[in-house]
Amino acid sequence: MATPVLDKAEAEAQAASPYITVTFRVRRFNPEVSAEATWEDFQLEIDPKERVLDGLHKIKWDMDGSLTFRRSCAHGICGSDAMRINGKNRLACKTLIKDINPEKPITIEPIKGLSVLKDLVVDMEPFFQAYRDVMPFLITKDTNEPTRERLQSAEDRERFDDTTKCILCAACTSSCPVFWNDGQYFGPAAIVNAHRFIFDSRDDAGEQRLEILNDKDGVWRCRTTFNCTDACPRGIEVTKAIQEVKRALITRRF
Amino acid sequence: MSTTETTASGIGPVEGASLYDVDNPAPVIESPRKRTNKTPKSTRGNFEMYGWLFMRLSGIVLVVLVLGHLLIQLVLDGGVTKVGFAFVAGRWASPWWQVWDLAMLWLAMLHGANGLRTVINDYAEQASTRLWLKGLLYTATVFTILLGTLVIFTFDPNIR
Structure with missing residues (x-):
C-alpha cells in the first residue's frame, strides 16, 4: 500500500x-x-x-x-x-x-x-607563428640583467592593462573575415599582444614592433568589423587596441 | 538504431569501403595563404599607411563633391532633363567647375581603385591571380583618369 x-x-x-x-x-x-x-x-x-x-x-x-x-x-x-x-x-x-x-x-x-x-x-601553428612574429616578450636597451625590479607607475601600467588579459584562445583571430581569406594577415590576437608591449613603458622595442605591424599584412588590413571584440571571451576591446596601434603609427610619422 | 554498420564517428559507408584508414588519412584542408616561419618578414615602407590615410581623407572630400554634383545634375533647375551638351559646355566654361570635376574624377577613381586593390588582396588566393587582377585594375584606372583629364582640359564647346 x-x-x-x-x-x-x-x-x-x-x-x-x-x-x-x-x-x-x-x-x-x-x-x-x-x-x-x-x-x-x-x-x-x-x-x-x-x-x-x-x-x-x-x-x-x-x-x-x-x-x-x-x-x-x-x-x-x-x-x-x-x-x-x-x-x-x-x-x-x-x-x-x-x-x-x-x-x-x-x-x-x-x-x-x-x-x-x-x-x-x-592546427594552431599559423596562429602562433603570427604571435611569435610580433616578438611578444620584454626587450630592453639595457642588455644587462637588472639588479632590481623594473618599476612602473600605476598610470603606465593602466595604459596597456586591457591587452594583458589575452589568453591566446584564437577566438578573435578565427572570427576575423580578413584572416579567413588570407592567413598572411597577422590577425587580432597578434596585434593585441604587440599592443601589450608597444604601450609598456618598460619596453624599448615598440618602434620595431610598430614597423612589423606597418607591413602590408599588418594593422592596415583591419576592416574594423568588430568581430574580434564581439568574440573575445575576456572582454578585451580588440578593435580599439588595433586602432590604437594604427594611431601610434600615424602620429609617429607626422 | 538501425542495423547498418556505422563507423566510430557515425559516418556510414556510402558506396563500398571508405577510401581512408589509419595509415592513409584524408588530406587536411589547408587554410589559404597560411603564415609559416618562411613568411617574409616586414617590408620597409609606409605605402599601406598612406593608402589607409588617403581612403579616409578622400572619403571626406568626396562626400561634399559627389553630393554637390548629384544635387546640381539631378535636382536643381528642372532635374536631369536639363543635362545636355549645352549644359556641360556651359559649366566647363568656368574654371571652378573644371577643378571640381577634375578633383572628383581623380579622387573617386583612386579611392575606388585602392578599395578594389584591398578587395583583391583579401580575396585572391594565388599570387598569379592577384597579379592579373591588379594589372587589369591599374590599367583601367590609369586609362579612365587620363581620358577624363584630357577631356576636361581640351573640351571644345564649338566642336562640330
Missing part, C-alpha cells in the same frame, strides 16, 4: 529535476574515415545551468569516446577550448547552456580559418 506514496515522491522528484533534454549538433571530421566533415546529433540530459563543455564531456565519456576536442583547465584561463557555438566563437567552458537557447539544437563547430585536424581540433 506504499505505492501511492512512492508515486508522489517520484512525481516530486520529476518536478524538481533540473535536467532537460538538449541536442548537441557537432561538426565531425575524421580523416581516417572520410574526407568529408558531417554533422552529428547527440541527445543528452543535462542541467541547463551547466556549461557546453560539460555537455561535450558527457558525450565523450558516456556516448562516443571518439569525439575529439581540446580543453585543459576548463575554467576560462588556458584558452584551449575556443569553438564556434551557435555560429559564434566562444569558450565552451564559459558558455552556459541556458544562455544559448537549449530548445533548439546547439551547433558546435571548430573555429574557422585554421585547418581542421579532427572534429573540433584545429
Whole structure:
C-alpha cells in the first residue's frame, strides 16, 4: 500500500529535476574515415545551468569516446577550448547552456580559418607563428640583467592593462573575415599582444614592433568589423587596441 | 538504431569501403595563404599607411563633391532633363567647375581603385591571380583618369 506514496515522491522528484533534454549538433571530421566533415546529433540530459563543455564531456565519456576536442583547465584561463557555438566563437567552458537557447539544437563547430585536424581540433601553428612574429616578450636597451625590479607607475601600467588579459584562445583571430581569406594577415590576437608591449613603458622595442605591424599584412588590413571584440571571451576591446596601434603609427610619422 | 554498420564517428559507408584508414588519412584542408616561419618578414615602407590615410581623407572630400554634383545634375533647375551638351559646355566654361570635376574624377577613381586593390588582396588566393587582377585594375584606372583629364582640359564647346 506504499505505492501511492512512492508515486508522489517520484512525481516530486520529476518536478524538481533540473535536467532537460538538449541536442548537441557537432561538426565531425575524421580523416581516417572520410574526407568529408558531417554533422552529428547527440541527445543528452543535462542541467541547463551547466556549461557546453560539460555537455561535450558527457558525450565523450558516456556516448562516443571518439569525439575529439581540446580543453585543459576548463575554467576560462588556458584558452584551449575556443569553438564556434551557435555560429559564434566562444569558450565552451564559459558558455552556459541556458544562455544559448537549449530548445533548439546547439551547433558546435571548430573555429574557422585554421585547418581542421579532427572534429573540433584545429592546427594552431599559423596562429602562433603570427604571435611569435610580433616578438611578444620584454626587450630592453639595457642588455644587462637588472639588479632590481623594473618599476612602473600605476598610470603606465593602466595604459596597456586591457591587452594583458589575452589568453591566446584564437577566438578573435578565427572570427576575423580578413584572416579567413588570407592567413598572411597577422590577425587580432597578434596585434593585441604587440599592443601589450608597444604601450609598456618598460619596453624599448615598440618602434620595431610598430614597423612589423606597418607591413602590408599588418594593422592596415583591419576592416574594423568588430568581430574580434564581439568574440573575445575576456572582454578585451580588440578593435580599439588595433586602432590604437594604427594611431601610434600615424602620429609617429607626422 | 538501425542495423547498418556505422563507423566510430557515425559516418556510414556510402558506396563500398571508405577510401581512408589509419595509415592513409584524408588530406587536411589547408587554410589559404597560411603564415609559416618562411613568411617574409616586414617590408620597409609606409605605402599601406598612406593608402589607409588617403581612403579616409578622400572619403571626406568626396562626400561634399559627389553630393554637390548629384544635387546640381539631378535636382536643381528642372532635374536631369536639363543635362545636355549645352549644359556641360556651359559649366566647363568656368574654371571652378573644371577643378571640381577634375578633383572628383581623380579622387573617386583612386579611392575606388585602392578599395578594389584591398578587395583583391583579401580575396585572391594565388599570387598569379592577384597579379592579373591588379594589372587589369591599374590599367583601367590609369586609362579612365587620363581620358577624363584630357577631356576636361581640351573640351571644345564649338566642336562640330
